[in-house]
Amino acid sequence: MSETTELAFKAQELDAGDELAGVRSRFVLDDVVYLDGNSLGALPAAVPGRVDDVVRRQWGELRIRSWDESGWWTAPERIGDRIAPLVGAAAGQIVAGDSTSVNVFKALVGAVRLARLGGSVRDEIVVDATTFPTDGYMAESAARMTGCTLRPVTPAQVPGVLGDRTAAVLLNHVDYRTGRLHDLPGLTAAVHAAGAIAVWDLCHSAGALPVGLDEHGVDLAVGCTYKYLNGGPGSPAYLYVRREIQHRFDSPLPGWNSHAEPFGMRPDYEPASGALRGRVGTPDILSMLALEAALEVWDGVSIDAVRVKSLALTDFFLECVAEYVPPGRVETLTPVAHEERGSQVALRCSPTLGSARAGGTPIAGEVMKRLIERGVVGDFRRPDVLRFGFTPLYVGFADVERAAGVLGETLRGDLAGY
Structure with a gap:
């Protein structure tokens, strides 16, 4: 069994044991992996x-x-x-x-x-x-x-x-x-x-x-x-x-x-x-x-349960990034220690498109653009930070595995030389 399959299988197991999984149905969602809830949360179904x-x-x-x-x-x-x-x-x-x-x-x-x-x-x-x-x-x-x-x-x-x-x-x-x-x-x-x-x-x-x-x-x-x-x-x-x-x-x-x-x-x-x-x-x-x-x-949701899932989601994302993203392409800025971590992961992606001496464009912005085109929505903070926010009420572990996989494929594709 490949490591890719192992992580996908692990995501399925984690989703099966997720006590907050049912809350996802309280939101209006589609097949996009939405990891920008730290900027704008998804629409709750009761609002319209x-x-x-x-x-x-x-x-x-x-x-x-x-x-x-x-x-x-x-x-x-x-x-x-x-x-x-x-x-x-x-x-x-x-x-x-x-x-x-x-x-x-x-x-x-x-x-x-x-x-x-x-x-x-x-x-x-x-x-x-x-x-x-x-x-x-x-x-x-x-x-x-x-x-x-x-x-x-x-x-x-x-x-x-x-x-x-x-x-x-x-x-x-x-x-x-x-x-x-x-x-x-x-x-x-x-x-x-x-x-x-x-x-x-x-x-x-x-x-x-x-x-x-x-x-x-x-x-x-x-x-x-x-x-x-x-x-x-x-x-x-x-x-x-x-x-x-x-x-x-x-x-x-x-x-x-x-x-x-x-x-x-x-x-x-x-x-x-x-x-x-x-x-x-x-x-x-x-x-x-x-x-x-x-x-x-x-209603009926414990903030302590949210925190447990938040840490599990961000732990799993870091695990998937370590496996899927080519070595040296990103640097994790978010602390690994649970007591120092919120509910987002920030990755530094610092090479530039074009000559750095000629004022090349930071690659991070282009990476995020391509992630969004492939249905993984995070955000980009200048000059070189990719931010991924994990809202435990509607983000699942399969979402996390897919997002890391798309990030890895993006950095192994035509951007691999930068």
């Missing part, structure tokens, strides 16, 4: 019908009555409570709405204000130097607004730079390029030991692995819902505010939706109680309720 109802009946027939009768007004906190168990939070601490970028800004400025309560002189924001660009942009703006110095460092360097001037620390739970999982419990503890406020970006971990916001005492957290939570393109993000600090959280965007008496139309602002302080303007109801329908795929 729900959106049709929202548009035709709730908006088309009930119209403005739907703010009360269809529950539009309470959607942000209701959906927040639906997200809460997926990130290890009790109800009443998450509000859905706005974009990740807006929520990062709210959280960071709010964190600095929290750190300065009681007259403390704290004038530095520490930010992950490898962060997704929007987090860095927002951190820079928040620093200007609050009169802070911005200090970009790698997550590993964070404990060594914390001090009595540190106000807030913004970190990514999983690195978007490499899939590296950072030490949320340990880094949060270090931030608290320095008297600062911990803010975490969960975009690449929520819905893929346990987070433990309450367990680890995270102060503030933000995240998107269109990746592993499958909420749809541009679906609302969310803001977590730990219960113990909610009464002191001072949002820099005090919109009418976060007012204690929003329909009082008072000229003076009085913040609502609880996580509702994180609301700003009128909720985006169409995308909000599409997200609510999408979250139904999590």
Whole structure:
């Protein structure tokens, strides 16, 4: 029996023992191997019908009555409570709405204000130097607004730079390029030991692995819902505010939706109680309720089971890549150790098409283009990274074996000489 056949047979056995295999039917899928759920999750089957109802009946027939009768007004906190168990939070601490970028800004400025309560002189924001660009942009703006110095460092360097001037620390739970999982419990503890406020970006971990916001005492957290939570393109993000600090959280965007008496139309602002302080303007109801329908795929699903399958999928992918891809063609950037790995695998594919000295095109972009043409969808990050995201709710082990096989064939074909 060839090794190729052995790995295909192993994939069949793993799929046969997969306790989450039945969840796949809750999505609209085809014969494409979809490994880009770390950018945009697949469509849950319940969403089209729900959106049709929202548009035709709730908006088309009930119209403005739907703010009360269809529950539009309470959607942000209701959906927040639906997200809460997926990130290890009790109800009443998450509000859905706005974009990740807006929520990062709210959280960071709010964190600095929290750190300065009681007259403390704290004038530095520490930010992950490898962060997704929007987090860095927002951190820079928040620093200007609050009169802070911005200090970009790698997550590993964070404990060594914390001090009595540190106000807030913004970190990514999983690195978007490499899939590296950072030490949320340990880094949060270090931030608290320095008297600062911990803010975490969960975009690449929520819905893929346990987070433990309450367990680890995270102060503030933000995240998107269109990746592993499958909420749809541009679906609302969310803001977590730990219960113990909610009464002191001072949002820099005090919109009418976060007012204690929003329909009082008072000229003076009085913040609502609880996580509702994180609301700003009128909720985006169409995308909000599409997200609510999408979250139904999590009914009866354990995030711990998702993590077990995620690690098994990524382990198997690395095994298949090692067997199918010619030696030296790719380098794995994602940590092998389970405690340091998210739910994606990043492979560096660094040779160039054409002369490197003449500014040749990195081969990775062409490789991904050809994978997509053959029904394996991942994505490419400049200059030379192939990213493959593994959503355990709908990705199977046969998908993984096929993807690695197509990658190997692509790099052994007419690109073999590069």
